[in-house]
Amino acid sequence: RIDHHRTLRRGFPEVIWGEGKTASQVLSIMSQLDDKGHHILVTRLDAKKAKAIQKVFQKSQYYPRSKVLTQVNHPVEMVGKGTILVITAGTTDIPVAEEAAVTAQLMGNPVETLFDVGVAGIHRLLSERERLETARVLIVVAGMEGALPSVVGGLVNRPVIAVPTSIGYGTSFGGVTALLAMLNSCASGVAVVNIDNGFGAGYVASLINRM
Amino acid sequence: RIDHHRTLRRGFPEVIWGEGKTASQVLSIMSQLDDKGHHILVTRLDAKKAKAIQKVFQKSQYYPRSKVLTQVNHPVEMVGKGTILVITAGTTDIPVAEEAAVTAQLMGNPVETLFDVGVAGIHRLLSERERLETARVLIVVAGMEGALPSVVGGLVNRPVIAVPTSIGYGTSFGGVTALLAMLNSCASGVAVVNIDNGFGAGYVASLINRM
Amino acid sequence: RIDHHRTLRRGFPEVIWGEGKTASQVLSIMSQLDDKGHHILVTRLDAKKAKAIQKVFQKSQYYPRSKVLTQVNHPVEMVGKGTILVITAGTTDIPVAEEAAVTAQLMGNPVETLFDVGVAGIHRLLSERERLETARVLIVVAGMEGALPSVVGGLVNRPVIAVPTSIGYGTSFGGVTALLAMLNSCASGVAVVNIDNGFGAGYVASLINRM
Amino acid sequence: RIDHHRTLRRGFPEVIWGEGKTASQVLSIMSQLDDKGHHILVTRLDAKKAKAIQKVFQKSQYYPRSKVLTQVNHPVEMVGKGTILVITAGTTDIPVAEEAAVTAQLMGNPVETLFDVGVAGIHRLLSERERLETARVLIVVAGMEGALPSVVGGLVNRPVIAVPTSIGYGTSFGGVTALLAMLNSCASGVAVVNIDNGFGAGYVASLINRM
Amino acid sequence: RIDHHRTLRRGFPEVIWGEGKTASQVLSIMSQLDDKGHHILVTRLDAKKAKAIQKVFQKSQYYPRSKVLTQVNHPVEMVGKGTILVITAGTTDIPVAEEAAVTAQLMGNPVETLFDVGVAGIHRLLSERERLETARVLIVVAGMEGALPSVVGGLVNRPVIAVPTSIGYGTSFGGVTALLAMLNSCASGVAVVNIDNGFGAGYVASLINRM
Amino acid sequence: RIDHHRTLRRGFPEVIWGEGKTASQVLSIMSQLDDKGHHILVTRLDAKKAKAIQKVFQKSQYYPRSKVLTQVNHPVEMVGKGTILVITAGTTDIPVAEEAAVTAQLMGNPVETLFDVGVAGIHRLLSERERLETARVLIVVAGMEGALPSVVGGLVNRPVIAVPTSIGYGTSFGGVTALLAMLNSCASGVAVVNIDNGFGAGYVASLINRM
Amino acid sequence: RIDHHRTLRRGFPEVIWGEGKTASQVLSIMSQLDDKGHHILVTRLDAKKAKAIQKVFQKSQYYPRSKVLTQVNHPVEMVGKGTILVITAGTTDIPVAEEAAVTAQLMGNPVETLFDVGVAGIHRLLSERERLETARVLIVVAGMEGALPSVVGGLVNRPVIAVPTSIGYGTSFGGVTALLAMLNSCASGVAVVNIDNGFGAGYVASLINRM
Amino acid sequence: RIDHHRTLRRGFPEVIWGEGKTASQVLSIMSQLDDKGHHILVTRLDAKKAKAIQKVFQKSQYYPRSKVLTQVNHPVEMVGKGTILVITAGTTDIPVAEEAAVTAQLMGNPVETLFDVGVAGIHRLLSERERLETARVLIVVAGMEGALPSVVGGLVNRPVIAVPTSIGYGTSFGGVTALLAMLNSCASGVAVVNIDNGFGAGYVASLINRM
Numbered sequence A, B, C, D, E, F, G, H: 001r002i003d004h005h006r007t008l009r010r011g012f013p014e015v016i017w018g019e020g021k022t023a024s025q026v027l028s029i030m031s032q033l034d035d036k037g038h039h040i041l042v043t044r045l046d047a048k049k050a051k052a053i054q055k056v057f058q059k060s061q062y063y064p065r066s067k068v069l070t071q072v073n074h075p076v077e078m079v080g081k082g083t084i085l086v087i088t089a090g091t092t093d094i095p096v097a098e099e100a101a102v103t104a105q106l107m108g109n110p111v112e113t114l115f116d117v118g119v120a121g122i123h124r125l126l127s128e129r130e131r132l133e134t135a136r137v138l139i140v141v142a143g144m145e146g147a148l149p150s151v152v153g154g155l156v157n158r159p160v161i162a163v164p165t166s167i168g169y170g171t172s173f174g175g176v177t178a179l180l181a182m183l184n185s186c187a188s189g190v191a192v193v194n195i196d197n198g199f200g201a202g203y204v205a206s207l208i209n210r211m
Helices: A023-035 A047-056 A091-106 A119-126 A129-134 A148-155 A170-183 A198-209 B023-035 B047-056 B091-106 B119-126 B129-134 B148-155 B170-183 B198-209 C023-035 C047-056 C091-106 C119-126 C129-134 C148-155 C170-183 C198-209 D023-035 D047-056 D091-106 D119-126 D129-134 D148-155 D170-183 D198-209 E023-035 E047-056 E091-106 E119-126 E129-134 E148-155 E170-183 E198-209 F023-035 F047-056 F091-106 F119-126 F129-134 F148-155 F170-183 F198-209 G023-035 G047-056 G091-106 G119-126 G129-134 G148-155 G170-183 G198-209 H023-035 H047-056 H091-106 H119-126 H129-134 H148-155 H170-183 H198-209
Strands: A014-017 A040-043 A061-063 A068-071 A084-088 A111-114 A137-142 A160-164 A190-192 B014-017 B040-043 B061-063 B068-071 B084-088 B111-114 B137-142 B160-164 B190-192 C014-017 C040-043 C061-063 C068-071 C084-088 C111-114 C137-142 C160-164 C190-192 D014-017 D040-043 D061-063 D068-071 D084-088 D111-114 D137-142 D160-164 D190-192 E014-017 E040-043 E061-063 E068-071 E084-088 E111-114 E137-142 E160-164 E190-192 F014-017 F040-043 F061-063 F068-071 F084-088 F111-114 F137-142 F160-164 F190-192 G014-017 G040-043 G061-063 G068-071 G084-088 G111-114 G137-142 G160-164 G190-192 H014-017 H040-043 H061-063 H068-071 H084-088 H111-114 H137-142 H160-164 H190-192
Touching (some): A023 A047, A047 A061, A047 A068, A084 A091, A084 A129, A084 A148, A091 A137, A091 A160, A091 A198, A119 A129, A119 A148, A119 G119, A119 G148, A137 A148, A137 A198, A148 A160, A148 G119, A160 A198, A170 A190, A170 C170, A170 G170, A170 H170, B014 B023, B068 B091, B084 B129, B091 B198, B148 B170, B148 C119, B170 B190, B170 G170, C040 C091, C047 C068, C061 C091, C084 C129, C084 C148, C111 C129, C119 C129, C148 C170, C160 C170, C160 C198, C170 E170, D023 D040, D084 D129, D084 D148, D084 D198, D091 D111, D091 D137, D091 D160, D111 D129, D119 D148, D119 E119, D119 E148, D137 D198, D148 D170, D148 D190, E023 E040, E084 E091, E084 E148, E084 E198, E091 E137, E091 E160, E091 E198, E111 E129, E137 E198, E148 E170, E160 E198, E198 F190, F040 F091, F047 F061, F047 F068, F084 F129, F084 F198, F091 F111, F091 F137, F119 F129, F119 H119, F119 H148, F129 F148, F137 F148, F148 F160, F148 H119, F160 F170, F160 F198, F170 F190, F170 H170, G023 G040, G068 G091, G084 G091, G084 G148, G091 G111, G091 G137, G111 G129, G129 G148, G137 G148, G137 G198, G148 G160, G148 G170, G160 G170, G198 H190, H023 H040, H047 H068, H068 H091, H084 H129, H084 H198, H111 H129, H137 H198, H148 H170, H148 H190, H160 H198
Parallel strands (some): A137 A160, B084 B137, B137 B160, B160 B190, C014 C040, C084 C111, C084 C137, C160 C190, D014 D040, D084 D137, E084 E111, F084 F111, F084 F137, F137 F160, G014 G040, G084 G111, G137 G160, H014 H040
Antiparallel strands (some): A040 A068, A061 A068, F040 F068, H061 H068
């Protein structure tokens, strides 16, 4: 039966939160959904369970970095009106970024990525300014001091969805520092989701990009 | 001189953070901006300073509940493509909601409000379901347990900007409880701004509604 | 010897906190209690220990989801004057709910359950309104943003015992967010127990339902 | 207009949260409610506002310690089936206890009080054991280390509603220490409300005592 | 070489903090100290390392519950002037209590213990009042709500050293709740040491009992 | 009536917690106690109330720095067996130190003080080493980083009662940093009381010094 | 007498922490120091006290924004080997920056300032890159999300002393968010001082610039 | 590809954060850097990965205590103008100290160490005063109560870089207590880096020592 904690909607992919479910529980839910012709997105699914699921859903695709599995029954309809750009501060933030990117793609958006452009090397970011400006919605993923959304938010006139990650040590407090920094961004136009919630960022960015 | 902590952009109203500035400092900044023909939004401005400012800027409008002052030089151009609906859980959340509403209006959006529809009386909210569904972007303002964005997010397929307020006592911790609840919303499509940051919510909602 | 941290009372089942005890320690306590004819409830008992115990107490019943074991020597006397309804927001909250339900049953109450009616899909909850209204005491179990007790508390005129669960990630802080939300509920009539304390909720609900 | 954050119900007194409302706002709400014949309870109302209100509602009663005002139009119907006993650890906890007591009385319950029986002088409490045992519901109010509900909960077989107060200094953290202690009570049968929430405790105790 | 984080003094046993040292590191330190004829106390030493050490120090004694090892070269001189009484609230607090007791014994004190007399069953404690009153120094060990030192402190006119333990779940926060409760004790005469610091309590109690 | 949150004992001065009581409430309690011939200690009493009290109790002594008032009816009997030395890190810690010193004096102890010997000027402390070594019990009062008890604890073989003060700014968090440092002292023989609790330190030191 | 919490050294200005001292106490200390020919720096001194002091020390200079007063008896010897550049993110951070600048100047350093170059308008900062590169030590002062030190640290090969300020609201938590961000800076070469500790930053930068 | 979270600079060793990278990922980055003739520093690299890397980079050196690996292609040029002294409070702080020392050495500094001179045995530290005074920059590493930097800062007129470590238990909170103590140091001249950030301390000390 479907976990409604990541709620489902008409015309959207069905989403299953993989954590805390057995492979057979996930399979059972997927079978029900698949029968109805839905696209399916499973998040937080470890590699072992994914392997078991792929024996049954042989066309499903698994992303080991982000622990996401997708099952697509027919070509995803492109409904997004522009590009969603997913940016990370570091390479270690990529798994969360990938969760956001896969979610946005499955929801019908062209997605581009720009990884490893943290604020300590500000010119790498600035050299990509054109890509920043052509995106319609931006998802900015960062751990540690979480400063990147403020800089990006100051460079564009588009909504920025900030995603703190649990990357760091000591006083990073598992992402809390990055989250707090993002909530206190001196740039307007930044809204924030939960720590490591790449899915949520991809989802809300998709809602915006349909408009 | 202009406080850039709430950054300025081309074609947008100029924003002045009133807290920690004297009336004469605010006046000085306003005069510079006014000469250039900008709309001006002053936030967190107490009544006494507002009075002093209105002696000079006689057409400016002051909103005592939300401590916002606006100076509009020519009719605001309507650029928003739909309605932004600002919702509150309680009556005590209205000042923050008003800050969001005034911001969104000044940025060229039709704004509607729906106040005092907290989750402990869920039918008041449900009886307004049509208004929820016709809004293009929703701003949901709540203190205490901060549950309203989750319920609203489950009822609409539009982006929900959640604003925690510092309303409450004891373990509300000045809005932290509401903030945490919103970040952990079981509804997808919810993004969050800082506690009492009505301005930020109005701003990001406006960016979205232009799209 | 009996762990008095979950205290015992006349006519009530004897309760053993399984965590931090070996199987043989639990067995030894159970034997003493069993000789006196008491019903026994063991909480937080992992599957391996349960297996060892069931070799001796062959009629005991083990609930693997909630890690509870019961040993009932004679039919439990029904002393509750109405139904205790145990509600969860999500499927992942069920283990804690089950601990509450088993406790309440062993203490002589008719127990019903209503699972997976979280606030992001409010109509699932509302469609069960009749069941809510016929319950005498309600136990509401929720993790993440912990909003469900507020909505339930607004729909009924009965005491609501709210149980936060450690379900969630990032800023759910192992149940603290849900706990804080419940303590700040805008609905009157809600009282709260410790995170994941299904036993405690079942116990206090039973005390109430005897009245 | 009525603040619904402390929700209203059929046959119950109407409750107004006085904090953050002007005397004239409270008066306006009271007038509406009074016209309908409701009992009225105003909480967190400071003495100055109370004085203004009592000029209009001359029969209303104000409790300066707990900052509660009641307006009773006809004799309160006794619906509670037993006595609610309100206990405090210290004399400084009395204001919160009084809020609980006044709430419970207005909701139709016989209320008794037992003040200043903190655990550092355990015999004062034990000498009142008979009163503890004859109460049907107990409200235990304590600040500082918040230990009293555990001791009371171990002495009775009745539901105990624990109310932490913000009394203390240093690491009492405005009542957080007392709250945490109560949530971790080693006595079963204890449920907790927000810090200083005497109203909430009186309310839930009244719901229980009607049963 | 000796870890000075638990400092050494003339005429006292030498103390080695076992955590984070290999068995051979501990052995090497012990050999140096043993050559000088010192008594030795090793704390936080897991069973596996202890086994390796006991092959060399065959007369050493290992306490598996508290993970303490002692090596005594000649009879410990009794320097304490009275009895140190070590009390616990629950059975799960015993390991920390044992660390305190072994420390105090090795420092030359008669030690008695009184376990499992938590405040939810207050009469078990009161029935031992004579033992409380005859002790010269009391060490009170408790997890969860940490209320026991307050009650004990109210019953005796002797110094009470309170030791919070990390026993509990949810909002016990690994002993922080018990610690805070003890710091806010309404009984005078209570001083507190770090969470699970049985050694520290035994040490300071010994200093006092020599006086 | 007497506030029992700072409990009373046979032969000890009676203690009244002045905070939150009116001058007339304090006077009333004092009169009762005075009639019985008790010494009286009032803590946390502001200057204005003290003035009112001294009009009645004309021989009482008020200490404005520490906000303590004492009323002594006959010479205090010296029961302490040695000197209690009260040490502070800075001059701003003196008010709390004075509360401790006055308490200890009234409880019959010779008291000496050593102020302003913080660890950033370690030689000031070391030049007083003889005084440290001749004291029987030491009370060490420090705010900010709270390091002084560790250094003192390493220099003496006597019990050290550490008192964190709320002196500092920013991350001193009102004394929490000093408290945490003291609880984690690398010196054995240190026990801690609540932030700013000079009274508690003086009390427990007195209990020890009687032994 | 001198407050040693901000310790004094040979050849350095004498520093007096003004907070919590009366004007006459400060005057008394200043007189002693002045007699010995020391430069004097008084921090955290409010305007009223400053006025009283300047009546006696007529050549002293008071900086109302940063609440610093200096008394210089002879020209300050320039000992710094390069320029210390003090940078702020916003205009509201200037008071803390000024405290740092005045401290560094009095300690014999050429000081330059660069205010209001926060990361949301990154080009303002980049347009000053030459000044950044010619400084020998940089002090970076920022509140809110505290991101500026990371960007500056990535642009220069010089030590960066980061100072969090208490500027912000909601989850800025009085500067804690900025502090955490600075501690987690992804740029190497950044070290941090306490919230609002402009003095400390100026001091350590001066020590470095003498080298 | 290179992790830029620990940024790279001209003439400095290249730094790779080993945590969260596979051995082959690290190898690939090292090969690229090695081809360009850079010195390489890998931090937070566990022993197993190090072994795999050393099969390829046979001249690389691995420090198992601090989990650091260095690959030096040609003699490191000495650019530091004096000695950097790395001090620890305890033996368990040595791993973090070693990370600092290896970093500083690879950046061209003479490095000395002084281990296990915690404040509870203050004379060990004082007996090394000459070494303290001859160092040009000091790195002070401490866990638990984090007091050592305050004492060292009071003894020298050189910049002190303080590094809190996660050593401790209970309320050490993984290094937070030590961090807070260091930020609140009563000694001027102390700046702080993140918990366990030996690398950062070595880096900033090297920047200073080049000056």
